[in-house]
Every structure is written in structure tokens, then in C-alpha cells.
Amino acid sequence: MDVNWLYSWPLWQAGIAFLVLLLLAAEIGFTLGARGHNLASGDAKKTLRGDVTLGSMLALLGLLLAFTYAFSLGRADMRKQAIVQEANAIGTAFLRADFVAQPERSELRHALLEYARTRLVRDELIGEAQQVAVQRSLEAQSRLWPATEQALREDVPGPLQALLVQAINEVLDAHAVRISAVNDRIPGAVLALLLLVAGASLALAAHNVGLNGSISRWRMATFAAILAALMLVIVDFD
Numbered sequence: 259m260d261v262n263w264l265y266s267w268p269l270w271q272a273g274i275a276f277l278v279l280l281l282l283a284a285e286i287g288f289t290l291g292a293r294g295h296n297l298a299s300g301d302a303k304k305t306l307r308g309d310v311t312l313g314s315m316l317a318l319l320g321l322l323l324a325f326t327y328a329f330s331l332g333r334a335d336m337r338k339q340a341i342v343q344e345a346n347a348i349g350t351a352f353l354r355a356d357f358v359a360q361p362e363r364s365e366l367r368h369a370l371l372e373y374a375r376t377r378l379v380r381d382e383l384i385g386e387a388q389q390v391a392v393q394r395s396l397e398a399q400s401r402l403w404p405a406t407e408q409a410l411r412e413d414v415p416g417p418l419q420a421l422l423v424q425a426i427n428e429v430l431d432a433h434a435v436r437i438s439a440v441n442d443r444i445p446g447a448v449l450a451l452l453l454l455v456a457g458a459s460l461a462l463a464a465h466n467v468g469l470n471g472s473i474s475r476w477r478m479a480t481f482a483a484i485l486a487a488l489m490l491v492i493v494d495f496d
Contacts, residue, residue: 276490281479283460284478290468309466331495348374366408373395452492
């Protein structure tokens with residue numbers, strides 16, 4: 259399930275959408291519960307079964323929130339590490355270009371600089387914009403190895419050649435690591451399941467209180483707002 263459309267929204271819009279859906283689920287649950295108020299008001303067993311079901315649903319919701327939060331936080335850390343790793347690799351290669359004589363040194367450094375500029379992403383890129391940015395990086399990356407080969411045609415000692423080649427290889431490898439980290443997101447089915455369980459839990463809680471004929475809307479709205487905020491943090495990390 260593709261959820262790129264969700265990540266293209268401003269964060270506040272996603273938060274409002276989550277809150278509205280959860281409040282709507284609670285309202286539907288309360289309406290259904292209120293309709294059965296006369297039949298269920300004296301049935302203690304039905305209320306007990308509803309409480310057991312609600313407890314199970316809330317426990318499931320807690321597990322889903324915990325695992326999804328941990329997953330998104332871990333992937334956010336991986337993306338940060340990938341950026342640092344790539345920056346260090348480019349910096350090391352730029353410094354080791356000093357081992358090469360002119361004019362090959364300037365050509366290799368220029369190729370590295372142009373490539374580094376394509377790796378500076380100031381805004382979140384989704385879908386086609388991401389593909390365009392990656393293609394621009396690949397075009398700049400394709401000039402690194404020819405520049406390295408040209409630099410090593412001069413009389414460069416073997417150990418220095420090995421150091422330079424290793425540095426350039428790490429730059430090329432860091433590209434794949436970062437792309438993999440960027441695209442490693444929470445599956446859309448998991449986000450949909452999380453929203454479904456959260457909505458069902460709120461609906462069931464509202465249904466239970468609806469059987470009693472009354473509801474504290476501000477308490478239910480507070481619970482819905484907290485759930486929406488947690489889900490928004492998960493999406494923000496992702």
C-alpha cells in the first residue's frame with residue numbers, strides 16, 4: 259500500500275485528519291450504543307463482555323503503538339547515520355585527492371564537490387521529486403570514477419592509489435546505503451491497521467458508555483487527541 263500521498267501533506271493536515279477520523283469513530287460508537295440503551299441498561303453480562311473486549315482492544319492498540327513507534331524511531335536514526343556516513347565519506351575522498359598532482363587534483367575535487375551538492379536535500383522529497391533528485395545524483399556520480407581513473411594515470415605510489423580508490427568506493431557505497439535508508443519506511447498496511455485499531459478502540463469505548471445513555475465528550479476528545487498526536491509523531495519520524 260503506497261502512502262506517499264500522506265507524506266506529501268503538511269504535518270498539521272495529517273494530524274487534523276487523524277483527529278477527525280478518531281472523533282468520527284467515537285461518535286459512531288456512541289450513537290450505536292445509545293440506540294441500544296434501553297435493551298442493554300440492565301444486562302450486566304453484556305457490559306462485562308464489552309469491558310473485556312475494550313480492554314483487549316486497548317492492549318492491542320498499545321502494542322501496535324509501541325512497535326510502530328520503535329520502528330519509525332529506529333529508521334529515523336538509520337537515516338541520520340546514513341547522512342553522516344555519506345558526509346564523512348565525501349570529506350575523506352576530498353582530502354585524499356591531495357595525493358594527486360595538478361590538474362587532476364582539481365578535476366577530481368570539482369567532481370566530488372558537484373556530487374556533494376546533489377546530495378544536499380533541504381526539503382522532504384516524495385515520489386517523482388525524489389526520483390529526479392536521485393537521477394541528478396547518479397549523473398554527478400557517474401563522473402567520479404572517470405575522474406579517479408584519470409588522476410591515477412599519473413605516477414602515484416601504489417599505497418596512495420589504494421587509499422584514494424577506497425575513499426571513492428566508500429562514496430559510491432554510501433549513496434546506496436542512504437537511498438535504502440530513505441526508502442525504508444513503515445508499510446502503508448501497518449499505518450492503516452494502526453488507524454483502524456485506534457478507531458475501533460474509540461468506537462468500542464464510546465459504545466460502552468452509550469449503553470449507559472451518557473458520554474463525557476471532552477474526555478473522549480482528549481483520548482482521541484492523544485492518540486492522534488502519537489500517530490502524528492510516528493508519521494513525522496517516518
